[in-house]
Amino acid sequence: MNDLEGLLPEQIERISKVRERVIDSIGKNMDLYGITLSIGHLYGYMYFNQGPVTLDxxxxxxxxxxTSMSTGVRTLLDLKMIDKVWGKGTRKDLFEVVPDWHQNFSDYFSIKWRKAVEGNMTALNKSLSEIQQMKQDYADEPDIERLLLTDETKIEEAIKYYRWLLKLIEALETGKIFELIPKE
Incomplete structure (x- = not known):
């Protein structure tokens, strides 16, 4: 972290200690969301850096x-938490943090939730279609019909939830969430 050059050793130590506490906190927080502690620390180090950095x-x-850095950087790029930037006079890839934590939160959850919703909706719709076919196949068997109707109702409720979740995802992606819960 070249922004500490020219400071006294005691000053560097104190500033580094404060930063390391925050970096550790960022890492632990990101770990709660399924991002490894080391990638969280990577984001924290990049957050305090005074400009773009190379993998080296x-x-x-x-x-x-x-290799570990490359994997971590790729993960952060995929989550839109860092950007690849151009640097005059260098051929190496440069990366810098997207410092808007609100946007990072929105991007992270919309990416993860959208993927989960799409997979779950596919499974629910396929099951619903199969239940509807079975209702026709077993139309003259009241016990099975009741069971299928109960399952159909449960699946339809799950589909309603996922449609609601898609609206929440869209609110995150468009920034409308901040009209309901404003940024400070």
Missing amino acids: ELSSTMGMSK
Whole structure:
């Protein structure tokens, strides 16, 4: 973190301690959302960096292999938490943090939830279709018909939930969520 150059050792130590506490907190918080602690720490280090960094710089700063850094950077890129940027006079890829935590939260959850909703809706719709076919196949068997009707109702309720969740995802993606819960 080259922004500490020119400071006294005591100053560097105090500032580094404060930053490391925040970085550790970021890592632990991101771990709650299924992102590894090391990738959370990577984001934290990048957050405090005073500009774009290369994989080599990150690897050196964090004491991790370039392969691990590459995996972490790719994850953060996929989650839209960092950007790949152009740097004059360098051929190496440069990366910097997207510092808007509100947007990071929105992007992370909309990406994860949309993927889950799509998979679940596919399974629910397929099951609903099969139940409707079985209702026709067993139309003259009241016990099975009742059971299928109960299952059909449960699946329809689940589909309503996922349609609601899609609206929440859209509110995150469009920023409308901030009309309901404004940023500070």
